[in-house]
Every structure is written in C-alpha cells, then in structure tokens.
Amino acid sequence: MEGTFLNNMENDPSEQMRKLKESIEMIEELFDNAYHGMVLVNKEGRIVKWNYEKLLGIKEEDVLDKHVQDVIENTRLHIVARTGEKELGEIQKIQGHDMVTSRVPIIKEGKIIGAAGTVMFKDVKELKSLTMKMETLMSTVHKYRGEIKKFYEAKYSFDHIITKDRHMMYLKEIARRAAESNSTILIQGESGTGKELFAHAVHNASLRKYGSFVSINCAAIPKELLEAELFGYEGGAFTGAKKEGKLGKFELAKGGTILLDEIGDMPLEMQAKLLRVLESREFERVGGTHPIELDVRVIAATHEKLEEAIYKGAFRQDLYYRLNVVRIDIPPLRERKEDIALQTAYILESLANELKIAPKKISDEALDILSAHDWPGNTRELRNILERALNIVQGEVIQWEHLPEYLKKYKKMTGEVAEESLLLKDMVAKAEIEGIQKALRACGGNRTLAAKKLGIHRTAIYKKMEAYGIDLAIWDDCKNK
Ligand SMILES: Nc1ncnc2c1ncn2[C@@H]1O[C@H](COP(=O)(O)OP(=O)(O)O)[C@@H](O)[C@H]1O
Ligand SMILES: [Mg+2]
Known part of the structure; x- marks a missing residue:
C-alpha cells in the first residue's frame, strides 16, 4: 500500500490530493450517518x-x-x-x-x-469504534499531507550556494534580503548557473518555507496545456480533461513559492494572462466560475536575456517590469574562475556522500584543465564531469586522464604554454570548438538554432560536436530540467 502510494505520488501528486479529499469526504459521511x-x-x-x-x-x-x-x-x-x-x-x-x-x-x-x-x-461502543476509524483516517490524511509536502519541498538553502566570488556573495545577500519580503524575483543566468538553487534558497529563507515549493518549466509544457497546468481546471472543462478536475500549480503552491522556470519561453497569450493574475492577485481555473486568491510568491527564471526577447517582440515589456522587482543576474562560471576549485572540492565531497564512496581528491594538473575550460554548461557541466570521473577513477586522486576527451585539449595549454600547437589544423580546431560552444550557449543548447547562427547545416554541427567530443549530454541535461 505504502509502496504503491509512493509510486503514484511521484507520477501524479494531484492524484494524492484527490485521495486526501476522498478521506475527508468519508469522515463527513460517517458524521452524517451517525445521527439516528x-x-x-x-x-x-x-x-x-x-x-x-x-x-x-x-x-x-x-x-x-x-x-x-x-x-x-x-x-x-x-x-x-x-x-x-x-x-x-x-x-x-x-x-x-x-x-x-x-x-x-x-x-x-x-x-x-x-x-x-x-x-x-446508538451506543457508546459505536462512538468508540468511530473514534478509532477517525484516528486511522486522520493519520492517513497526515501521512498523505506529509508526502505531498515532501514532493513539493525546496531542498537547498543559501549554504548550498558555493562561491567566493564577490559579486556572487553580493547576489546571495540581495536574495537573502528579498526572501524576507513577498517580492517577485527574476533570476537570469546561463544553464547550470544555479537559478533553481537560488529559488530553493529564497523559499527556505522566507516565511513561506512551511508552504510548498512548486516549480514549472514553461518551455517543457505544450502551449495548449500550460494554462491548465498553471491554474488548474474544473471537471469536464475540455475534452480529455479528468472529470474531477485538476489542481493547478498556483493552487498547489498556496502559501508557498512558485518557480516559473524558462519564463522567456512562455507563449505571448499566457504572458498576458499571467500579468493579469499578478496584478489582480487572483485567478480562475479553466472552466471555473469563481476567482481564487493568489497566495504565492513568484520567482521567474530564464537563461535568456529578456531585454533582447522584448526587443524581438517575444516577451511583453509590461510583464517584464512586473517580474523584475528584485533582479538576480548570475554570472557564468567562466567569469568566476576561482569558484571552479572551490566548487570542485565541494561537489566531490557531496558526490562521495551521495554515492557512499570514500572521498577523492583531484590532482593539480586536472584542476588546471578544469580552470582553463570555459564551462558552457556551468556548474551542472562541472558536476557531470566530476561524477563521470568518480566512476572511472581507481585510486584516490582524479587525474587528467579521468576527464572527458573534449577537455584534454587544455592539457597542452596549461603549464606548457610554449608547446601550444602552431599547426594550422590544431588552431582551426580550437577556433571551431570555441565557436560552436559560443553558439550553443547563445541558443540555450538548441543545436538547430546554433547551426543556423554558425551558418552551417544541422548535420554539420552534430558531426563536429561528435568529432571534437563536445558533450551533448550537458545540453540535453539542461533542457530536460
Ligand atoms: N554556486 C553553486 N554552488 C554549488 N552548486 C551549484 C552552484 N550553482 C549550481 N550548482 C549546482 O549545479 C546544478 C545546476 O544548478 P541549477 O540550479 O539546476 O541550475 P539552473 O537552474 O540555472 O540551470 C545543480 O546540481 C546545482 O546544485
Ligand atoms: Mg534550471
């Protein structure tokens, strides 16, 4: 029973809400029938x-x-x-x-x-048995409520944001102060820079920490379904809708925080709707007839520069102003090189804990390679690389050999600068790698768009990425998030 519950839980938390409602209805029915x-x-x-x-x-x-x-x-x-x-x-x-x-x-x-x-x-005994039934039901309700909370819980705090970069420390301070208010926060940063991490930390440092933390990726949900996902729907609101209706993310986040991830990808009509909701502080379910009060803190995140999207007509300026109350612009990892060593040590320690293995170190040579890379996938990429290295390293120290192929090109450049290849083909390769990574970064990992920007065919970018060992996984990972 418990196992089944947990499985369902992971698939569809609103299913658990329904069960909770059912339990409460049962209690009500018991009471109704208790009168003789x-x-x-x-x-x-x-x-x-x-x-x-x-x-x-x-x-x-x-x-x-x-x-x-x-x-x-x-x-x-x-x-x-x-x-x-x-x-x-x-x-x-x-x-x-x-x-x-x-x-x-x-x-x-x-x-x-x-x-x-x-x-x-009719008999005190009846009352006793009802009390027992109610106690069982109440503890089930409690358990479900606990599970639902766990599902919608922010796991990270400000202590999990590892940095010694002055600007990052300043951003942490801004976010910490914003956490105390109810202000909307806009977080901008490349993929893997820790936008979600910041959102978790704000929620956990706020008065809303006992409420749920609910996140929705606006880029991952088809346009037609987004409204119902955000605001929920009443039973039978449209063909294919569940007959009992469905709670939306805004309702699930009641009393807590909602993270609207990749807000830059929200369709324009939804942007208009969202703006109205934020302004009136109330919303309606799809097919609903009464307004529901908005009781959530909104955090919006995007890898895109919204100012550019506004310029291109893809993002509403009025919504931008409404969201941009507190602004956190997370700099990419390559602009805070000193964080690389610090984060590496931290990630190695936490991965060892997670994987339940003995702690490992990293050699200076390998660390130099990591410092030379420009990290298009930022800390997420660093984490992936370290996890992979931990899986292949035999001894206690990660060496440069344990790093992926596409990083090994930095080996020559570190420490042995004089020996940097002057062969034309090596220089061309280096320029191509940098160009491809730059384009991928600008397009949030979308290879088709990056190829277009580079003026090459889609299949050409795939071939070159494979030949140079540019990690596809980093970008796939960003998009699946
Ligand atoms: N400053 C940081 N300190 C420690 N871990 C970080 C930091 N920034 C990002 N990470 C880690 O990198 C990964 C990606 O972070 P995430 O918040 O999902 O990035 P984003 O939402 O910007 O794509 C996560 O595993 C996160 O814990
Ligand atoms: Mg993210």
Missing part, C-alpha cells in the same frame, strides 16, 4: 415532531402531543426547553443502551419555543 433521528418538543415539553420510529420502534402518531418524559426514559429535553441551556454529547440510557445524545433549545426572536433532541450514537 430527532425529536422536537414545545416549551411545555410536549412532542411536536418525531422520527425515532426506526431507532425506538415507536410511531409518530402514537406520541404526538405526549409529554416527552412519558415516552423517552431519562430524558432532559423538557428541562432544556425551559432553561435554554444546551447539552451536547450526553450519555443517556435508553432501552438498555448507553446512547450518545444532544439537546438544544429552539429560540425564536429571543424566546425559547422548544427543544430538539438527537441521538448521535
């Missing part, structure tokens, strides 16, 4: 309404206008009709059973006109 009838008396204690036939085997016509004391043992309903003081959940012995009853006065225009009695449980 009702009797109404006037202020003299005479019966005016009776539906205890099933419970006590006495018909209404036989008791109407009789005094309640003559019909029900141990009743106090006539007293409540006089004092006006309600008695809830009292145990009353009727026909040999300890029944759980409630008595409330009926008041009209400030005057007591009678009283109503109900039997909530």
Whole structure:
C-alpha cells in the first residue's frame, strides 16, 4: 500500500490530493450517518415532531402531543426547553443502551419555543469504534499531507550556494534580503548557473518555507496545456480533461513559492494572462466560475536575456517590469574562475556522500584543465564531469586522464604554454570548438538554432560536436530540467 502510494505520488501528486479529499469526504459521511433521528418538543415539553420510529420502534402518531418524559426514559429535553441551556454529547440510557445524545433549545426572536433532541450514537461502543476509524483516517490524511509536502519541498538553502566570488556573495545577500519580503524575483543566468538553487534558497529563507515549493518549466509544457497546468481546471472543462478536475500549480503552491522556470519561453497569450493574475492577485481555473486568491510568491527564471526577447517582440515589456522587482543576474562560471576549485572540492565531497564512496581528491594538473575550460554548461557541466570521473577513477586522486576527451585539449595549454600547437589544423580546431560552444550557449543548447547562427547545416554541427567530443549530454541535461 505504502509502496504503491509512493509510486503514484511521484507520477501524479494531484492524484494524492484527490485521495486526501476522498478521506475527508468519508469522515463527513460517517458524521452524517451517525445521527439516528430527532425529536422536537414545545416549551411545555410536549412532542411536536418525531422520527425515532426506526431507532425506538415507536410511531409518530402514537406520541404526538405526549409529554416527552412519558415516552423517552431519562430524558432532559423538557428541562432544556425551559432553561435554554444546551447539552451536547450526553450519555443517556435508553432501552438498555448507553446512547450518545444532544439537546438544544429552539429560540425564536429571543424566546425559547422548544427543544430538539438527537441521538448521535446508538451506543457508546459505536462512538468508540468511530473514534478509532477517525484516528486511522486522520493519520492517513497526515501521512498523505506529509508526502505531498515532501514532493513539493525546496531542498537547498543559501549554504548550498558555493562561491567566493564577490559579486556572487553580493547576489546571495540581495536574495537573502528579498526572501524576507513577498517580492517577485527574476533570476537570469546561463544553464547550470544555479537559478533553481537560488529559488530553493529564497523559499527556505522566507516565511513561506512551511508552504510548498512548486516549480514549472514553461518551455517543457505544450502551449495548449500550460494554462491548465498553471491554474488548474474544473471537471469536464475540455475534452480529455479528468472529470474531477485538476489542481493547478498556483493552487498547489498556496502559501508557498512558485518557480516559473524558462519564463522567456512562455507563449505571448499566457504572458498576458499571467500579468493579469499578478496584478489582480487572483485567478480562475479553466472552466471555473469563481476567482481564487493568489497566495504565492513568484520567482521567474530564464537563461535568456529578456531585454533582447522584448526587443524581438517575444516577451511583453509590461510583464517584464512586473517580474523584475528584485533582479538576480548570475554570472557564468567562466567569469568566476576561482569558484571552479572551490566548487570542485565541494561537489566531490557531496558526490562521495551521495554515492557512499570514500572521498577523492583531484590532482593539480586536472584542476588546471578544469580552470582553463570555459564551462558552457556551468556548474551542472562541472558536476557531470566530476561524477563521470568518480566512476572511472581507481585510486584516490582524479587525474587528467579521468576527464572527458573534449577537455584534454587544455592539457597542452596549461603549464606548457610554449608547446601550444602552431599547426594550422590544431588552431582551426580550437577556433571551431570555441565557436560552436559560443553558439550553443547563445541558443540555450538548441543545436538547430546554433547551426543556423554558425551558418552551417544541422548535420554539420552534430558531426563536429561528435568529432571534437563536445558533450551533448550537458545540453540535453539542461533542457530536460
Ligand atoms: N554556486 C553553486 N554552488 C554549488 N552548486 C551549484 C552552484 N550553482 C549550481 N550548482 C549546482 O549545479 C546544478 C545546476 O544548478 P541549477 O540550479 O539546476 O541550475 P539552473 O537552474 O540555472 O540551470 C545543480 O546540481 C546545482 O546544485
Ligand atoms: Mg534550471
């Protein structure tokens, strides 16, 4: 049961929300059915309404206008009709059973006109078994809630952002301060520079940390589905929709934070909708009829320079201003070379922990190679390379041989600069590698666009990347994120 739950959980958290709702509905139903009838008396204690036939085997016509004391043992309903003081959940012995009853006065225009009695449980034992059922249900509800929270949890804090670069430290400080407010944050940076990391850290440092952290990649979701993903939909809102409807990310993030990743790829119509939502602080589900209050902090991230997208007409300027309240522009790793050694040490340590292996070091020679590379995939690329190296290294130290082919070209350039090849073919190769990486970077890893920029055919870029060992995985990884 637990295993199945966890599996489903990973596939479809909204399925778990549905289960949660079902549990609550069950509790409600239990309560509804717990009432076993009702009797109404006037202020003299005479019966005016009776539906205890099933419970006590006495018909209404036989008791109407009789005094309640003559019909029900141990009743106090006539007293409540006089004092006006309600008695809830009292145990009353009727026909040999300890029944759980409630008595409330009926008041009209400030005057007591009678009283109503109900039997909530035919026997205290019934109440005990219901209590037990409820406890089981409540603990299940609790468990589900915990699992859902875990799924939508921000894992990282500011301590996980490793840097000794002054500008990065300044950005961390800005983000830390922004975390305390509810302001929208726009994070810009190349793939793998830690945009998501920053978003997690902000959430965890904010008052919203007990709420969910929900992330959505605007580039990965087809245009037609994006609105329903963001705002949810009512049952039967469109063909193919689940009949019970679906919660949107904005609702899932209620009380927490939403990360709109790759916002630069959001279609223009959605941009307009998002702007309206951010301005009115409310939204509607697709097919919905009532507005829902927006109770989330919005963090937007993009690898693109939105200013350029605005210039090209692909991004709305008004939305840009609305998002750009606090701005974090993360510099690429190649502009903070001193972070490479620091991050390498940190990543090696955390990978060793994760993979449960003994800690490994890296040789100076290998580190020099890493420092010479220009890191188009930034820290994500560094992490991939180190993970790969850990998988092949035999001893305790990662050497330059354990680095991928495409980095080995830096070996000659480091320490032995004088020996740098002056062969024309080597110089051409070097220029080509740099050019291809630059183009890939500008296009966020999209090879077709990069080829276009370079003025070569799509198949040519594939061939050259393979020949030079330019890592496809780095770019694939960025896009799958
Ligand atoms: N400054 C940093 N310190 C430590 N790890 C980092 C840093 N920047 C990025 N990373 C790591 O690099 C990987 C990519 O980061 P991520 O936040 O997903 O980047 P982005 O969203 O910008 O593509 C993650 O494993 C992340 O933990
Ligand atoms: Mg990302």
